[in-house]
Amino acid sequence: xxxxxxxxxxxxxxxxxxxxxxxxxxxxxxxxxxxxxxxxxxxxxxxxxxxxxxxxxxxxxxxxxxxxxxxxxxxxxxxxxxxxxxxxxxxxxxxxxxxxxxxxxxxxxxxxxxxxxxxxxxxxxxxxxxxxxxxxxxxxxxxxxxxxxxxxxxxxxxxxxxxxxxxxxxxxxxxxxxxxxxxxxxxxxxxxxxxxxxxxxxxxxxxxxxxxxxxxxxxxxxxxxxxxxxxxxxxxxxxxxxxxxxxxxxxxxxxxxxxxxxxxxxxxxxxxxxxxxxxxxxxxxxxxxxxxxxx
Amino acid sequence: xxxxxxxxxxxxxxxxxxxxxxxxxxxxxxxxxxxxxxxxxxxxxxxxxxxxxxxxxxxxxxxxxxxxxxxxxxxxxxxxxxxxxxxxxxxxxxxxxxxxxxxxxxxxxxxxxxxxxxxxxxxxxxxxxxxxxxxxxxxxxxxxxxxxxxxxxxxxxxxxxxxxxxxxxxxxxxxxxxxxxxxxxxxxxxxxxxxxxxxxxxxxxxxxxxxxxxxxxxxxxxxxxxxxxxxxxxxxxxxxxxxxxxxxxxxxxxxxxxxxxxxxxxxxxxxxxxxxxxxxxxxxxxxxxxxxxxxxxxxxxxxxxxxxxxxxxxxxxxxxx
Numbered sequence: 001x002x003x004x005x006x007x008x009x010x011x012x013x014x015x016x017x018x019x020x021x022x023x024x025x026x027x028x029x030x031x032x033x034x035x036x037x038x039x040x041x042x043x044x045x046x047x048x049x050x051x052x053x054x055x056x057x058x059x060x061x062x063x064x065x066x067x068x069x070x071x072x073x074x075x076x077x078x079x080x081x082x083x084x085x086x087x088x089x090x091x092x093x094x095x096x097x098x099x100x101x102x103x104x105x106x107x108x109x110x111x112x113x114x115x116x117x118x119x120x121x122x123x124x125x126x127x128x129x130x131x132x133x134x135x136x137x138x139x140x141x142x143x144x145x146x147x148x149x150x151x152x153x154x155x156x157x158x159x160x161x162x163x164x165x166x167x168x169x170x171x172x173x174x175x176x177x178x179x180x181x182x183x184x185x186x187x188x189x190x191x192x193x194x195x196x197x198x199x200x201x202x203x204x205x206x207x208x209x210x211x212x213x214x215x216x217x218x219x220x221x222x223x224x225x226x227x228x229x230x231x232x233x234x235x236x237x238x239x240x241x242x243x244x245x246x247x248x249x250x251x252x253x254x255x256x257x258x259x260x261x262x263x264x265x266x267x268x269x270x271x272x273x274x275x276x277x278x279x280x281x282x283x284x285x286x287x288x289x290x291x292x293x294x295x
Numbered sequence: 296x297x298x299x300x301x302x303x304x305x306x307x308x309x310x311x312x313x314x315x316x317x318x319x320x321x322x323x324x325x326x327x328x329x330x331x332x333x334x335x336x337x338x339x340x341x342x343x344x345x346x347x348x349x350x351x352x353x354x355x356x357x358x359x360x361x362x363x364x365x366x367x368x369x370x371x372x373x374x375x376x377x378x379x380x381x382x383x384x385x386x387x388x389x390x391x392x393x394x395x396x397x398x399x400x401x402x403x404x405x406x407x408x409x410x411x412x413x414x415x416x417x418x419x420x421x422x423x424x425x426x427x428x429x430x431x432x433x434x435x436x437x438x439x440x441x442x443x444x445x446x447x448x449x450x451x452x453x454x455x456x457x458x459x460x461x462x463x464x465x466x467x468x469x470x471x472x473x474x475x476x477x478x479x480x481x482x483x484x485x486x487x488x489x490x491x492x493x494x495x496x497x498x499x500x501x502x503x504x505x506x507x508x509x510x511x512x513x514x515x516x517x518x519x520x521x522x523x524x525x526x527x528x529x530x531x532x533x534x535x536x537x538x539x540x541x542x543x544x545x546x547x548x549x550x551x552x553x554x555x556x557x558x559x560x561x562x563x564x565x566x567x568x569x570x571x572x573x574x575x576x577x578x579x580x581x582x583x584x585x586x587x588x589x590x591x592x593x594x595x596x597x598x599x600x601x602x603x604x605x606x607x608x609x610x611x612x613x614x615x616x
Contacts (some may be wrong), residue, residue: 042405091597098491103351103408104551105594111544112587119584178386275413282406284400 013142014263015256020148022255023155026229028212029235029247030162031203037242038179038199041091041102045109046207047229049086053079053208054220055117058128061215068130068216072276075212076205083204087197095196118222130216151213158209159248162202166244175199179242234278240288250289305472312465316458325457327569332464333526335565338550339471340518345547346555347475347484348511349491350400353543354411357418358516362388362454362523362540364422367435375456377441377528387483387519393509400508403494416542422535434534438527460529467525468562471518476558478514487511488556548590554600563601 062072132146239246334511443453553564
């Protein structure tokens with residue numbers, strides 16, 4: 001009886017951890033899938049933009065002493081503007097080019113940003129302080145810090161906000177229209193370059209929000225974007241490339257799979273589960289769980 | 296007239312290359328030339344799958360590593376001479392190319408790049424962690440130099456000196472160049488170019504795209520087996536860091552700057568990027584920032600690299616006349 005109870009608590013604990021991780025994965029993946037679906041680019045530098053979000057939060061929160069939520073919001077804003085610059089300078093010149101160019105140019109961007117940050121602020125991990133890291137709360141016997149719960153709630157709120165934007169605002173519906181049929185959208189008067197700019201700004205801001213929200217839990221360092229980038233690609237493949245709802249669902253699936261797999265199978269190969277899912281999906285169902293026919 | 300100059304150019308380059316060690320006595324320059332030639336050979340392999348066929352193989356450095364480790368292990372553990380270890384590593388690396396290429400080449404674009412990223416990381420982790428065989432992060436030391444070739448007259452050609460090795464690496468480079476040249480002027484090579492331009496269209500005109508891509512991949516990895524083996528027997532020491540994903544990115548920058556899918560691009564890229572860091576030693580800290588910037592700027596402004604630019608200038612000049 002006692003054993004069953006603790007077993008249940010362990011499961012609940014891992015499920016909550018998985019949900020929290022999943023929320024962050026969903027935030028990162030939504031941005032990646034949007035830039036893929038609308039701009040038709042595969043952005044290898046997406047994890048680096050997540051990293052920039054973490055650094056922005058560090059400087060705003062720890063250096064300038066702004067409250068945590070204010071620094072997260074300002075990080076999103078700042079990195080969204082950086083995203084606009086990146087779209088304008090790096091991606092806009094290559095939309096018409098051969099298919100390999102988006103990969104090459106975003107690889108260059110990744111190498112440039114990661115090493116630039118390393119040059120400016122060093123390789124050491126930076127600690128970001130937040131008011132909720134020391135408060136423990138108990139949910140049906142499962143323990144978690146308030147900070148982790150904040151990550152989950154914030155990611156749900158942000159995703160809901162994105163949903164409202166895409167579904168109910170004129171601009172958001174123009175973005176959806178462009179992803180469905182760029183030529184048709186341009187015929188009815190939608191300004192496509194403008195939509196690309198907004199898409200990449202949102203994509204960058206969402207990646208930055210994940211970096212900023214997780215900063216107090218995982219610390220901040222130049223190469224922190226590597227694993228989240230791979231996970232985001234796994235999630236995007238799982239959800240179907242360009243599919244926003246798919247990315248949200250995929251994010252939670254991968255987060256929970258990683259957490260439960262790490263607890264019940266092997267914690268050494270925690271990251272391996274995502275790759276097994278990735279390679280399996282690519283070979284068996286490359287269009288994703290929710291996609292239509294294979295392209 | 297045009298075809299004659301076309302045939303004379305490689306000959307001229309070759310004569311200069313052959314005379315180089317006689318004209319320059321500085322061992323440091325010979326060393327730099329050897330390194331440039333070994334990298335150029337490997338980038339000719341990269342060119343086949345990524346430059347000509349258009350499939351971004353991020354496991355590139357991993358395959359170079361398979362070549363280097365196979366040859367090093369064959370030499371140190373089995374006592375094979377370089378002349379046996381090298382072809383052995385060509386076969387082994389090509390076999391791994393077939394094994395990994397067959398499933399991953401069913402995917403296109405970013406899917407293929409990501410799968411090779413995964414395999415590249417996996418290969419690196421095996422080098423780094425399989426300590427009883429690969430020596431882990433410490434790598435493998437004491438790899439012998441290629442053994443001397445006895446001559447019928449009683450003398451021998453030994454490869455202990457940098458000058459002798461120079462001619463060996465030049466021979467490898469020539470072979471790699473020749474393979475690329477033959478490929479570019481053959482039906483198979485044009486099929487590969489068609490796959491790069493438009494996969495679906497290529498299939499619709501009757502090109503067996505999966506087969507073409509697999510041939511390109513295996514050919515590329517075999518070339519990497521040869522250059523990896525050369526690498527191991529020149530430096531006499533190998534460790535996992537030389538074959539990480541980052542190294543793939545460095546080679547990719549060389550290929551893109553030189554000119555993807557061109558005949559002279561890999562050579563120009565490799566020579567340029569072996570000389571540049573040597574000349575800019577004082578700003579070494581900025582090396583990687585520069586690589587990233589060069590890669591971006593080159594893709595945006597010189598999408599066909601230096602060779603593409605030279606060709607464009609050449610044709611413009613002709614038009615002006």
